[in-house]
Amino acid sequence: MSDRNILTEFTYERPTVERGYAGQTLYVDVSDRRVAARPVTAMMKEKFVGGRGFDLWLLWNGVRDTTRWNDPENEIVISTGPCGGTTQYPGSGKSIAVTISPLTGIPIDSNVGGHFGPYLKFAGWDAIEVQGKAEKDVIIYIDGQAGRVTIEEAPADAPTDTHLLGPWLMARYAQSEEDRELTSIVSAGTGAEHALMGCLNFSLYDRRRRALRYKQAGRGGIGTVLRDKKVKAIVVRSPGVSGDANHPADLGRLQATGAEMHREVRTFDDKQNRMRRRGTPYLVQIMDDYDLLPVHNFKFGSHPDTPKINGDVWEARMTQGLPDGCWYGCTVSCAHAVDGFELKTGPYKGEKVIVDGPEYETVAGVGSNCGIFDPDAILEINFYCDTYGIDTISFGTAMAFAMECYEAGILDKDKTGGIDLSFGSAAGALEVLHQMSRGEGFGLIFGLGIRRMQDYFIEHFGADPGFVRDIGMQAKGLEYSEYLTKESLAQQGGYGLTNKGPQHDEAWLIFMDMVNNELPTFEDKAEALHYFPMWRTWFGLCGFCKLPWNDVVDPKNKLTPEPQKIMHHVENYRQIFMGVTGLEITYDDMITMSERVYNFQRVFNIRLGHGLRADDAVPYRSVGPVTVEEYESRAARYDSQLREWLGLDPTTMTVEEKMAAHRKYRQERYEKLIDAVYKRRGWTENGVPTLEKLRALGMDLPEVVAVVEKHL
Amino acid sequence: MKVLSFIPELCVGCHVCEEVCSETWFKVVDPARSRIRIIEKDGSMSALYCVQAGDCIAVCPVNALSRNKQGIVLLKKKECVGCLSCVGFCPYGAMFFHPDETTPFKCVACGKCAEACPAGALEIVEVETPSAPGVQA
Numbered sequence: 067m068s069d070r071n072i073l074t075e076f077t078y079e080r081p082t083v084e085r086g087y088a089g090q091t092l093y094v095d096v097s098d099r100r101v102a103a104r105p106v107t108a109m110m111k112e113k114f115v116g117g118r119g120f121d122l123w124l125l126w127n128g129v130r131d132t133t134r135w136n137d138p139e140n141e142i143v144i145s146t147g148p149c150g151g152t153t154q155y156p157g158s159g160k161s162i163a164v165t166i167s168p169l170t171g172i173p174i175d176s177n178v179g180g181h182f183g184p185y186l187k188f189a190g191w192d193a194i195e196v197q198g199k200a201e202k203d204v205i206i207y208i209d210g211q212a213g214r215v216t217i218e219e220a221p222a223d224a225p226t227d228t229h230l231l232g233p234w235l236m237a238r239y240a241q242s243e244e245d246r247e248l249t250s251i252v253s254a255g256t257g258a259e260h261a262l263m264g265c266l267n268f269s270l271y272d273r274r275r276r277a278l279r280y281k282q283a284g285r286g287g288i289g290t291v292l293r294d295k296k297v298k299a300i301v302v303r304s305p306g307v308s309g310d311a312n313h314p315a316d317l318g319r320l321q322a323t324g325a326e327m328h329r330e331v332r333t334f335d336d337k338q339n340r341m342r343r344r345g346t347p348y349l350v351q352i353m354d355d356y357d358l359l360p361v362h363n364f365k366f367g368s369h370p371d372t373p374k375i376n377g378d379v380w381e382a383r384m385t386q387g388l389p390d391g392c393w394y395g396c397t398v399s400c401a402h403a404v405d406g407f408e409l410k411t412g413p414y415k416g417e418k419v420i421v422d423g424p425e426y427e428t429v430a431g432v433g434s435n436c437g438i439f440d441p442d443a444i445l446e447i448n449f450y451c452d453t454y455g456i457d458t459i460s461f462g463t464a465m466a467f468a469m470e471c472y473e474a475g476i477l478d479k480d481k482t483g484g485i486d487l488s489f490g491s492a493a494g495a496l497e498v499l500h501q502m503s504r505g506e507g508f509g510l511i512f513g514l515g516i517r518r519m520q521d522y523f524i525e526h527f528g529a530d531p532g533f534v535r536d537i538g539m540q541a542k543g544l545e546y547s548e549y550l551t552k553e554s555l556a557q558q559g560g561y562g563l564t565n566k567g568p569q570h571d572e573a574w575l576i577f578m579d580m581v582n583n584e585l586p587t588f589e590d591k592a593e594a595l596h597y598f599p600m601w602r603t604w605f606g607l608c609g610f611c612k613l614p615w616n617d618v619v620d621p622k623n624k625l626t627p628e629p630q631k632i633m634h635h636v637e638n639y640r641q642i643f644m645g646v647t648g649l650e651i652t653y654d655d656m657i658t659m660s661e662r663v664y665n666f667q668r669v670f671n672i673r674l675g676h677g678l679r680a681d682d683a684v685p686y687r688s689v690g691p692v693t694v695e696e697y698e699s700r701a702a703r704y705d706s707q708l709r710e711w712l713g714l715d716p717t718t719m720t721v722e723e724k725m726a727a728h729r730k731y732r733q734e735r736y737e738k739l740i741d742a743v744y745k746r747r748g749w750t751e752n753g754v755p756t757l758e759k760l761r762a763l764g765m766d767l768p769e770v771v772a773v774v775e776k777h778l
Numbered sequence: 779m780k781v782l783s784f785i786p787e788l789c790v791g792c793h794v795c796e797e798v799c800s801e802t803w804f805k806v807v808d809p810a811r812s813r814i815r816i817i818e819k820d821g822s823m824s825a826l827y828c829v830q831a832g833d834c835i836a837v838c839p840v841n842a843l844s845r846n847k848q849g850i851v852l853l854k855k856k857e858c859v860g861c862l863s864c865v866g867f868c869p870y871g872a873m874f875f876h877p878d879e880t881t882p883f884k885c886v887a888c889g890k891c892a893e894a895c896p897a898g899a900l901e902i903v904e905v906e907t908p909s910a911p912g913v914q915a
Contacts, residue, residue, distance in 0.1 A: 153861040153862075
């Protein structure tokens with residue numbers, strides 16, 4: 067390591083982690099090459115808990131009202147939360163990354179696996195905030211064994227794409243097998259240098275494969291911000307990992323709860339979703355069966371070729387029998403991989419690689435939504451997105467949009483530089499992806515994301531503004547994740563009435579609403595759009611994954627009064643939180659913890675000039691049929707709805723009249739939903755948290771009140 | 779391979795095996811730290827202990843479990859991260875944990891309990907494949 071050009075060195079005495087907290091956060095300014103330790107205050111723990119809460123609070127204090135994503139003062143903040151690093155309970159090693167997003171201009175939060183967050187904490191830091199912009203590429207190295215943080219100049223020969231950079235960094239910083247096991251890396255890739263939809267890769271060293279694996283903080287362009295700051299990677303070396311590394315208040319509570327949950331996974335997973343064999347792609351066929359799988363840019367909800375890319379196919383492709391958790395002790399084990407995949411295109415053509423995944427979102431996004439039903443093509447796109455540092459969800463949804471524009475004549479080969487972007491054109495999608503890595507051609511326009519593409523197509527290609535706004539599946543500037551919402555009003559809100567933009571991690575209500583009809587009134591939907599987003603926010607405060615909550619469930623749950631809440635698992639999480647922190651909490655407390663951070667994030671959006679009712683609008687493609695083709699594909703359904711909902715006789719109407727009637731009704735219905743949800747959440751009709759609500763939550767901090775008062 | 783074997787008809791429920799086991803491995807007489815558990819239900823006796831089946835080996839995320847040359851499944855405490863995946867995935871309920879121990883523990887067929895059993899209900903036997911009578915799946 068003689069060629070290490072250390073620009074800044076900061077030494078520290080590593081604190082003992084106590085009850086889930088290291089008690090300090092790490093501040094790194096790559097402009098001034100400054101490193102500092104900042105205390106975690108009692109107020110921070112009480113009001114923000116950790117994870118996403120800490121991230122948002124630190125970011126709030128680091129930026130101005132006018133800060134844009136590429137201003138030096140924008141930060142990337144990463145934190146796991148007090149329970150992060152627990153080994154006994156499945157899914158307890160998540161990190162949450164936050165920044166002001168290039169796509170949305172407001173804070174994005176992305177929940178990601180891998181070893182980084184817990185290792186950072188064990189190294190003595192509850193969070194890291196990276197601010198500033200380096201002149202030349204730098205590596206931030208946090209050595210938790212030596213108690214040293216360095217900012218180092220990255221040598222010119224350091225690769226950028228993650229699958230090359232990871233091993234390069236390991237060779238540099240972790241020579242022994244034990245060091246490799248205790249080292250984790252955050253990186254992006256060349257695509258993130260040229261596109262706004264850049265993701266972060268969080269590494270884990272896979273002790274079975276003896277290789278690096280990566281999980282993605284995909285959403286909102288955090289990888290783009292990393293490369294804009296000229297940070298090549300953040301590397302942490304943990305002093306160790308053990309069953310009591312958090313020094314929990316009550317280890318026995320963690321053990322009893324965790325062992326029972328492992329047994330539940332063992333007993334039921336094989337009979338239920340088979341996460342241990344297929345991971346999240348188990349959903350592909352189910353979504354198709356219920357007409358919810360996005361096909362051809364969310365026009366349709368199913369396709370005859372879905373069996374070519376469903377869970378059975380991935381089960382056959384993924385290596386079986388390995389403990390594929392993204393953190394130690396995750397027996398849900400959904401972090402599968404396809405090993406030995408030979409690349410057929412691009413700069414790494416011919417290399418045999420590990421493809422991490424694919425996840426459901428990737429299969430549906432770059433697969434069915436783009437009309438691509440070829441598993442090899444999906445794997446190829448998956449791999450290149452990851453190593454280039456590109457979010458597969460934004461890529462898939464944006465590609466589906468571009469493909470519909472191509473088929474509608476808005477784009478053609480002249481405008482794409484000769485690339486065929488018909489639905490199903492895997493070669494075209496891959497070429498755009500490689501262009502994003504190289505920073506050239508149509509890939510540069512595409513990498514701006516749907517919202518900017520819409521403006522570009524209107525301005526430069528004469529596209530019909532109404533049409534491209536209707537079919538572009540973005541809200542707040544973020545591309546939709548991969549579920550069809552046309553027949554679930556609650557899920558239209560589940561996407562539209564989010565803080566960060568349309569991502570299903572806040573609420574997934576389609577089955578409750580559409581399939582089981584458990585939310586018949588606006589008030590019922592509003593209650594669900596209060597409870598579930600708050601409940602799911604809680605995972606990200608503490609360092610948990612959502613999947614073990616509801617992707618494997620003891621069938622006895624069906625006999626409980628509110629089976630959708632899965633209260634015996636909520637109880638598990640309560641036990642783990644109490645076991646780690648020593649703080650006794652109730653179920654209501656858990657929701658209140660989330661409400662504090664959720665409302666704070668809403669106010670943060672408002673502070674940055676967004677976060678109001680107008681910002682919660684959704685594209686009509688998510689609400690109802692935009693085109694005649696779409697209407698006619700589900701004509702019987704839509705016709706009967708006209709009779710049932712509006713008392714109209716469709717036989718006397720033209721298709722255009724029928725579509726207009728649907729549109730009026732469905733859009734009004736969405737507005738009524740907004741009214742009900744805002745009321746339930748304690749917000750004004752314009753979506754602003756009221757002072758009463760903030761006071762009740764104890765979130766009437768002077769700086770928060772100052773933002774809100776301007777809008778009341 | 780040599781494994782522990784339990785003869786339920788002979789067991790008198792004195793729990794001496796549990797005491798000897800915890801004394802041997804943890805230097806404390808505490809049945810909650812024993813690697814064998816005697817259970818009396820409806821007048822009949824059963825025992826939970828490791829039959830060296832090895833189902834736990836594959837679920838360990840850190841390669842802390844392995845089979846030695848004698849066929850005994852051993853836990854390397856230094857490698858173990860205490861996740862208890864093995865506890866939940868043992869079909870025999872034979873991997874145990876205790877709040878004062880960060881890592882789980884299991885029978886390694888040392889035979890101390892068999893030596894101490896006053897009723898002759900425990901013995902070390904030679905088997906071809908791992909399985910044992912009296913063990914509850």
